[in-house]
Amino acid sequence: MWLRRPGVLLLLLGALQATDTQEQEVKALVGSSVELRCVFPERHTFDLNDLYVYWQISVVGQPKTVTYYLSGNSSTGQEDDRYRDRARLSPESMQRGDFSLHLYNITPYDEQKFNCLVFRKSLELKKILDVEVTLHVAANYSMPVVSAPSGPSEDRELTFTCTSVNGYPRPNVYWINKTDNSVLDGGLQNHTVSVNAQGLYDVVSVLRVPWAPSINVGCCIENVLLHQNLTNRPAEPIPGTEPGNTGSHRDVHRRDHGAVLSAVAVLLVLVLGAVGCVCRSRCPRADPCRWRAARPERALFDCV
CATH class of the missing domain: 2.60.40.10 (Immunoglobulins)
Structure with a gap:
């Protein structure tokens, strides 16, 4: 009956003699997938019926189950809701001593210390592997x-x-x-x-x-x-x-300078116009009919 309560089993296993903990650090982007490595250091083939495998995190000092494998028991339904359908172990890999966790759709909440615990029933629940993986989560900021x-x-x-x-x-x-x-x-x-x-x-x-x-x-x-x-x-x-x-x-002064230049340009146009008027008053006027003869396309204008 107690096999159906992985939380109770975990407390019992935690009280057993501990092995040296291996520590790792991993980075992952929000929305991506990541593999948290937990591999038995020696080449070995394992019987799945002889294994208890746990991945957990600690929240306010209390263990929370990410995912687990218990021989002879269904390994579903006890995960923390935030990891349900996002965390996976590979039975085929575990037979070869690879107990790595595949975590999908990374969120900021996943910035945690993940603990991998592996026990063998045949060795009176001896802990054979203890790995702690710190997951650092990152996301790119938008361009400021x-x-x-x-x-x-x-x-x-x-x-x-x-x-x-x-x-x-x-x-x-x-x-x-x-x-x-x-x-x-x-x-x-x-x-x-x-x-x-x-x-x-x-x-x-x-x-x-x-x-x-x-x-x-x-x-x-x-x-x-x-x-x-x-x-x-x-x-x-x-x-x-x-x-x-x-x-x-800096353009505050440039605008003032531009306004001065514009005023000078207008004044110059007025001066040139006045000079033209003086010139026309002193010069003999051309015969408009002579202009019409030279430019037949202006015939629509009358000569006076």
Whole structure:
């Protein structure tokens, strides 16, 4: 009867003499599949009827069953709900001493220490294998998007907002001066990191800086586990700024300079027009009929 209660059996097995625990570390992306290795160190063929195999995790100090194999007993129905239909052992591989766990559709919850325990009934439930596998889970953050101020305004504070979503683990966030790639003072930044419905992290970072004639900043999201740094592409230019200069405000003076040039051009046109009028008043007028004779296609115009 007790074979139908793997939780009770596990407590009994845990009280037996322990072997040395082997430790491993594995990385996996969210949504992917992974194999957690648990292999008997020597070449050996096992009888499945002689084996008890457990994969478990510890939650708040309590063991939770991921999957298991008990000889002479159905190895289904006792798994933790989060691992049901996602964790699998291969009977054929176990006969060859390979007790590895195949875990599918990785989620952030799977960032755990997994413990593989193998016992032999014929040896009075002696533990022959104890392997601990630490699974590190990662997910790529979206490319950060920076929202620049709506327009330049002298003598006022400028606010930039950076957004990146669906990443794991929790990121490091930096604002940089793209002019010299220096990291901006952390006191100018405010980061909000939240967990979404998928268990992934969303990031919103706000940078506030004093107005300056030329500002070119970037937002960097660092995923330490993936050794990855993502920096935003150039934001949409502020009206009147040069494309590609995120938050650039040097064009305030360029707009004024352009307005002056436009005024000079209009004045020049007026001067040239006045000169033309003076010239026509002093020069003899050409005979319009002579013009018509020279250009017959203008015959529709009357001569006076």
